[in-house]
Amino acid sequence: MIRYLSTSISKTLRQLKRPVTLLALPAIAFLIFLVIYPTVYLWGMIFFSFHPARDPYPRFVGLENFRIILSDSECWDSLLRTLLVLSMSVPAQILLGILLALLFTSKYTRGSLLLRVLILIPMMIPSVIIGLNWKTILYSHGPFNEILKSLGLEPQPWLSAPFGHPSNTLICLALLDVWQWTPFVTLAMVSAFESIPKDVYEAADIDGAKGFKMFRFITLPMSKSTLVTILLLRVVDSLKIFDTVYSLTYGGPGSSTTTYPFYIFKTGFTLMSLYPSYGYTALLSLVLLGVATVLTTIIMRILKIEEIIWG
């Protein structure tokens, strides 16, 4: 991120002589204020201990925050939980998304436009509301357990974690993410499938390819680049899961749904933190920024920006 900027600064300075660049300045100013400034600030903070309520004068503590992060098991647990959620939700989204896309683009399906508009809905409902919505569904006497009962299955305490059911809530969190973002995969794959030229299918048809074979050897390879982009986008977006955690479980029961972003929130902005220090919060934030930057760089390598913007 920083690297991208620093190398473009010299080029940008040369361009600044042109009056038209004035148009870009307000946006640039905003982005410097909202992204560059906080990043620099965070880097400065990591060597200090500071908290407005408990530690009001910033103290230089050297590498103390690094020592804390290494021994803070809750931090690593929350990182692990984030990975667990995304390893459950992302494959499910991709699979379900592709299936729906195939259904929508089938030459036998009518009303494809309406279907696409309807499937957009879960993706656009504010995530906080999705959390509240599912809270009423997964509640122990709620409709989800009623369905299980009517199918002859054992109702589960989905939102609490009694002894013996340690990871129910984490599964619920993944379920919410799947529900919310499968439409995204579907819509992206629909547009990828539709951009495959018709004559490719006709040629394959003449060669005797049918059904699954057609999908395996034509549709899938020809939409591979979209699929990879979508996969990576979903992985990097999973690092943001916060709103649903807040409204569904508030990180609980215990800390069983405290994902990494929620842990940052808990440490920096609530009174529940074991290490109430802005310096430590800054370090946690930078770890997240680092992971996101690595993934983003990979995505940007895959996308052909040059072609998309000026091609």
Place this chain on the structure above:
Amino acid sequence: MKREGLTIAMTIISFAVVLLYLSPFIWMIGVSFKPIAEWGAPYFLPQNPTLRNYMELGTGAVYGVRGHFPAIIPYLINSLVSSSVNSILTALLGAMIAYTIQRYRFGGTRLATWILSLRMIPPVAVMLPLVIIVKTLGIYDTVWGLILIYPLITLPLTTWLMMSVIKNVPRETDEAALVDGCTEIGAFFKIVLPQTGSGLAASATIAFLFSWSEFLIPLLLTQSERGMTVTVFAAYFAQEYGVLWGPMSAAGVVIALPVIVFAIAVHKYLVKGLIFAA
């Protein structure tokens, strides 16, 4: 004949699947019309439908030991004001920078890539310094604080959308204006911007949607009805107001419905913008 049967079958299956998929949301709409006795009842359609939950949202209500909640109106106004201002602001700023990037390659590939990559930054990671600065500026718990920080979410999005919109405006039109003695900035405001029409409107709408739905930023930057938005208001149902499912679901519907309507109106741009398609 076989083909027709297949068409009917596939169409019915597709719509059934989508309906099933949307059933959790339909459930919420159902609960929002249920009287208190039916809130937890496991059926979709209320037996005695009532508007009470919606009325109480407008006035606030007390439910004895179960809890209480204030009227939604001030929070709605905060959301409306902050999202509208942000929408106009970022749509315009986004269009301006998108023009210099698309037409004059301002900042080259690197700047464009950088702006695009901002869409993927987890906002929670940069919020700490921003909360501190908003408090220092004395605009904590006001809509101004929100308007100042919302571009973090919406500006990369509008910039990106407007780049593809401006790409579709024929280059000849602004080149002709330049030949006629128009300045580059003048060409943007007089020639290019008017031609972006529906693209600009879509970009503003999408900025509105994203700031309306935003939760983390208002959660960290507001604390009372002076600045708090509807999303944070709704989240407090999960925390403080007890298990008031009826009003909670009604709030959910009130907050989600405008987003859904607008999203459907701009769905083409929305999908494009989110998957980085050209």
